[in-house]
Amino acid sequence: MNPILKEAFETEMHHAKESYRSQDWEKSFLHLERAHILGQRDAVPHTINHWWMLKVGVRNKDHTEVLGQIVRIAVAGIGSILGRAPMGNTGGANVGILTPMPIPEDLKKIFIRAGLPAG
Template identity: 70%
Template sequence: MNPIIKEIFEKEMRIAKELYLSKKWEEAFSHLEKAHILGQRNAIPHTINHWWMLKVGIRKKDGKEIRGQIIRLLVVGIGSLLGRAPIGNTGGSNVGIMTPLPISSDIAQIFIKANLPIR
């Protein structure tokens, strides 16, 4: 994983975990979505991210999110390994697994700084 991306991915995951422990599920999920965009090109961080999304879905008792994350956990590593992760996808079950999304300007700047494509 690119060191610039890794640093910010880990920061977002750390914040998400702190919010999770504080039972701030929506805020935690928001940081998990940002971390997802950053980490989806790498199988292990991508999988860890979806595990935490599943945990939030369970805490929220959100059946759609739980089912969506279980499906993603079954296929996520394969997509990352094959370079098939849809750029910009936030990882939640409210978005199709292979649906690319526009990248926010702050995340685009991170990719540019890391010398990675944003499309």
């Protein structure tokens, strides 16, 4: 994983886990969505991110999210390896697996600093 993306991904995951421990599921999921945008090009971070999304879905008793994340965990690594992860996709069950989405401006700057396409 690109070191600049890795640092940003790990920061978002750190915030997500802190919020998870505080039982702030909404804030945790927001950080997981941001981490997903940053990490979806790499199989391991991508899959770890979906595991945490699944955990939040379980805590929220959100059956749609749980099922959606189980499916995503099964295909996340493959999509990353094949380069099929859609830019900007936030990774939640509320969006299509292959749906590209706009990248938030602050995350675009991270991609640009990393010398990677940002949209």
